[in-house]
Amino acid sequence: MKSTINLGYLVFLSVVAALGGFLFGYDTAVISGTIAQVTEQFRLDALQQGWYVGCALVGSIIGVLFAGILSDKFGRKSTMILSAILFSTSAIGCAVCMDFNQLVVYRIIGGVGIGVVSIISPLYISEVAVAQYRGRLVSLYQLAVTIGFLGAYLVNYQLLGYSTSNPDVTTGWWSLIFVTEVWRGMLGMETLPAILFFIIIFFIPESPRWLILKGREEKATDILERIYVSSKEALFQLTETKSVITSESKSEWRLLLQPGIRKAVIIGVCIAMLGQFMGVNAVLYYGPAIFENAGLSGGDSLFYQVLVGLVNTLTTILALVIIDKVGRKKLVYYGVSGMVVSLILIATYFIYGESWGISSIFLLVFFLFYVFCCAVSICAVVFVLLSEMYPTRVRGLAMSIAGFALWIGTYLIGQLTPWMLQNLTPAGTFLLFAIMCVPYMLIVWKLVPETTGKSLEEIERYWMTTKN
Structure with a gap:
């Protein structure tokens, strides 16, 4: 099989689609370096500042609601083009x-792009990939997201350094965007x-599975022959996909209500939302503030962001390499177990760290261990599944329904984390995150099948024949 697959072509298609993940990560993370400047320039109060941070999430929720419908009607490729237009418009x-x-309107437009690409990029990669490489190819999307995070942190750091070391630059727009109001440059660099x-x-071509669904079999066959090289294997994949699609005689919404498919949708919603309440975004968004409160304020907070982003990226590369060898479910078991341990250690530090005389550097170590466990498991696996x-x-x-749940969870955890840190204390907050790992693990263990090495058609038949 390996010799009849055009792996280079598959990687090219996947990398192009995964670039949407880079934009997702950059657009999400870049705001962290602009909050103080925007707040000062526009004299924002606390509510306005929260709206500036959260408005892109509102756009993301809007984007995921329409992404699936648009992609099913107009195609995966056309919908990715739309997301690129939204990102470009937002950045400029x-x-x-x-x-x-x-500024808020353009941030919302960028948020819609995030919502669209968070659904369509992994979906496209999944549909063009072959079974034995699908896990690592879809994981390229998550890797691109983490590189986007890291890229935003580095751009923020470099542009801030440029603006402070070149205060005398007075050349029109260049001075405005990169010196006097450098937040414009941070947000605008996403244009490139x-x-x-x-x-x-x-x-890149349209998804062959979408083309088969729309009855454009000749074009789908041409694409499949480029992927599989062998005309015989391409014809087999065409027949496989057609046989499954032919058995789906119901409308889209009625098909969602079929027992097995309804179960798959509910499971997808649960793992998408629960993943947010296990602390991942709380750590990524509020980590620097937590570091400062724990006594690490002597260092540069942007440095800690870069460090967390670097661990996140390197660990995602590891997950990409092993996901198709270890399997989706085993990665979740190992990673979430490590997350529970690290969250309990973080909570223990906040309870006993001062009285036991534990150095605050251990908190940074526990955080990085948490990021490692999270990146190698749920972050890498969720979009694949x-x-x-x-x-x-x-x-x-x-996927739009599951993505909607994911972004609702992201929005809620973003709003609730400061409240929880204040009212539950940091120790109580991280213990709650540890507790939320338990139902996630149980759902994956009892309800999610191992999909490693299976074709999309085999996975589809599993859910179509599953009862509630």
């Missing part, structure tokens, strides 16, 4: 906006990868 608009209201994403999408769990006919729609 944020760089040249005239007031705070315009966004335009690259827009251009390079035109060099969501992209391969659902039937072709409703894959976009079902």
Whole structure:
């Protein structure tokens, strides 16, 4: 089989789609370096500051609601092109906006792009990939997200350094964007990868499974022959996909209500939302503030962000290499177990650290261990599972439902974490995160099948024949 697969072509298609993940990560993380400057320039109160941070999440929720419907109707490729346009518009608009209201509008537009690409990029990769490489190819998307995080932290750090070391630059727009109001440059630098994403999408084909669904079999066969090289294997894949699609005689919404598919959708919603309440975004977004409160304020908070981002990226590379060898479920077992241990250690530090005289550097170590366990398991696995769990006919729609749950969870944890840190104390907050790992582990253990090495059609037949 390996000799009849055009692996280089598959990697190219996956990397192009995964570039959307880079934009997702950059757009999400870049705001961390702009909050103080934007707050000072526009004299924002606490509510306005929260709205500036959270408005992109509102856009993301809007984006996931429509992403699946658009991709099922117009195609995966066309929907990715739309996301690239949204990212480009947002980046340019944020760089040249005239007031705070315009800034929020452009951030929301970027958020819609995040919501769209968070569904469509892993979905596209899943549909073009072959079974034995699908896990690591879809994981390229999560790797791109983490590189986007790291890229945003580095750009923020470099541009801030440039603006402070070149205060005398007074050349029109350049001075405004990169010196006097450097937050514009931080947000606007996303224009470069966004335009690259827009251009390079035109060099990849539409998803062959979507083309088969729409009855365009000749074009789908041409793409499958480029992927599998062998005409015989391409014809087999075409027949496999057609046989499954033919058995789905119900409409999209009625198919979602079929017992096995309904169960898969509910499971997807649960793992998408529970994953947020295990602390991942609380650590990534509020980690620097927690470090400072624990006595690490002597260092540069941007340095700690870069360190967390670096561990996140390197660990995701490890997950990409082993996901198809170890398996989705085993990675979850190992990683979530490590998350529970690290969360309990973090909580213990906050309870006994001062009285026991434990150095605050241990807190940083516990955080990095948590990031490692999280990146190697749920962060790498969640988009792989969501992209391969659902039937072709409703894959976009079902992923939108799961993605909607994920972004609702992200929004809630972003809003609730400061309240929990204040009212439950940091120790209570991290113990709650540890407790939330238990139902996640049970759901994956009891309800999610191992999908490693199985074709999308085999996974689809499993859910179509599963009862509640």
